[in-house]
C-alpha cells in the first residue's frame with residue numbers, strides 16, 4: 461500500500477517546506493491547518509485546508525481545528541478491515557497515511573520572561589497530541605513524524621517503496637508516544653506546582669538526552685546523560701566545555717558534587733572533589749588565595765581530582781593549576797592567557813559555567829532503588845544560627861565561630877559519617893563514609909596532623925558516645941559543631957568541658973548517605 465494522503469500541522473515550521481515539496485513530488489496529497497497552510501501556499505505548495513476536509517471551520521481561537529472524526533477516523537481506520545472500510549465510506553472518511561505534527565511550544569512559553577498564565581495555558585496543545593496518538597496507535601498503516609530530523613529518512617523510504625517500512629513506522633510511533641508523554645509531563649509539572657501539590661500519586665518526569673556516554677561507572681555499563689527541561693544555575697548541564705575529552709559518567713557525578721559544595725560559598729572559593737567527597741575547600745580574599753588554601757588542605761588527595769572555582773581563572777592561577785594533575789577545572793571564566801596555557805594539557809577538561817546566582821531553591825533529587833525511586837528535597841535548609849545552642853561552659857570566640865560556620869557548610873556535603881576539621885578559610889582534615897563516627901574522626905585528625913593549631917571540627921550528625929570528644933580533646937581541637945540529639949549527649953558535653961572545649965548544637969542533622 462502506498463502513501464496517498466498526508467496531514468501537516470506544525471508550530472515549528474523549520475524544514476517543513478522542503479519536506480512538503482518532496483511529499484508533493486511523490487504525488488501525496490497534503491492537508492494542513494491554518495498557519496501551516498499559509499506557509500506552504502506561500503512556498504507554492506498545493507494543500508487542502510482542514511475545513512475543506514472536515515466541513516467544519518477552525519473555531520475557538522484554534523482550540524478546535526483537527527479534533528474531528530474526518531481526521532481521527534482517517535488516522536485510526538484499519539483499512540485492511542472491510543467493516544472499517546465500509547464505515548469510512550459511509551461517513552465519507554478518507555484514510556490519512558502520514559502525519560507531520562509538532563506541538564505548541566509549551567516549555568518555551570513557560571520559560572519566557574513576564575509570561576502570563578493565560579499565555580501558558582493557550583500553549584497547551586490538544587489537537588496535535590491527539591493526532592499523534594491516533595496515528596501512532598495505527599502504526600501498522602500510518603507514518604507519524606514528530607521530529608524534523610526524521611524528514612529525510614521518511615522521504616528516502618517513500619521514494620524507494622511508495623511507503624515507509626513497518627520497522628520505521630513502529631520506531632516513529634514509539635518516538636511520538638515518548639514525545640507526547642514528555643510534553644504532558646511538563647504540563648503536569650507546571651500545574652502541580654501551580655496547585656501547590658506536594659505528594660503526587662504518580663511521578664512523571666521529562667528529561668531530554670544530552671549525550672550518550674562512553675560507559676557508566678565501569679566500562680561494561682552502558683550509560684546516558686539526560687538534561688532537565690529547565691535550566692538550573694550551577695548545573696553542569698549548562699556548562700560550556702571549552703577543552704578536553706568528553707566527560708565520563710564518574711566525572712559528571714564528581715563535578716556535580718563539586719558544584720553543589722561551591723554553591724554554599726559566596727566569598728572567593730575553590731573546591732576540590734574526589735569520589736564525590738570534598739578533599740579540599742578553601743576561601744580567601746581572592747581566588748588565588750582560595751585555591752592555595754584548598755590545595756594545602758590536602759595536597760595529596762587533589763591529585764586526579766576535580767576543581768571548581770567561583771571566580772575567573774587568571775594566568776597566575778593557571779600557572780599553579782598547570783603543575784597539578786587534575787581531571788577537570790570548572791570556573792565561570794578562564795582569561796585568554798590562562799586558557800591557552802591550560803588547554804595545552806591534553807587530558808585536562810576545562811568547563812565554563814554559569815554560576816552567577818547561588819541561591820539554593822527547593823529542588824528535588826532522585827535516587828533509584830531496585831524496583832523504585834526515592835524523591836526528596838535537596839538539603840537546602842538555611843542554617844538558623846539563632847537556634848544554635850552553645851552547650852559547653854566555654855563560649856566560642858569570634859574566630860572559632862567563623863571557622864565553625866565554614867566547617868559546618870562543608871560537612872553537609874561529606875558522605876556520612878562525615879567529619880570536617882577546618883580553620884576559618886580552609887578544610888584541613890576530612891573523614892568520610894566510615895561506618896563509625898570515631899573512625900571518621902581519626903581519619904580527619906590523621907590528615908590534619910600539623911594543621912590542628914586553632915582548628916575546629918564539624919560533624920554531620922550527633923556523636924553517639926563521648927569517645928570522639930575525648931580523642932578531639934587530646935588532639936587539641938578547641939571547638940566543635942554538631943546537631944546534638946544523642947541520648948548520651950551529656951557525656952559528650954562533659955567530655956568537652958573536661959578539655960575546655962566549646963561545643964555548639966545546631967539541632968539540624970545533615971546526613972549524606
Ligand SMILES: NC(=O)c1ncn([C@@H]2O[C@H](COP(=O)(O)O)[C@@H](O)[C@H]2O)c1NC=O
Nearest residue numbers: 471493495496523524525526527586587588
Ligand atoms: N486544536 C486543534 O484541533 C489542533 N490541531 C492541531 N493543532 C496544533 O496546531 C499547530 C499548527 O497550527 P497552524 O498550522 O495553524 O500554525 C500544531 O502545533 C498542532 O499541533 C491544534 N491546536 C491545539 O490544540
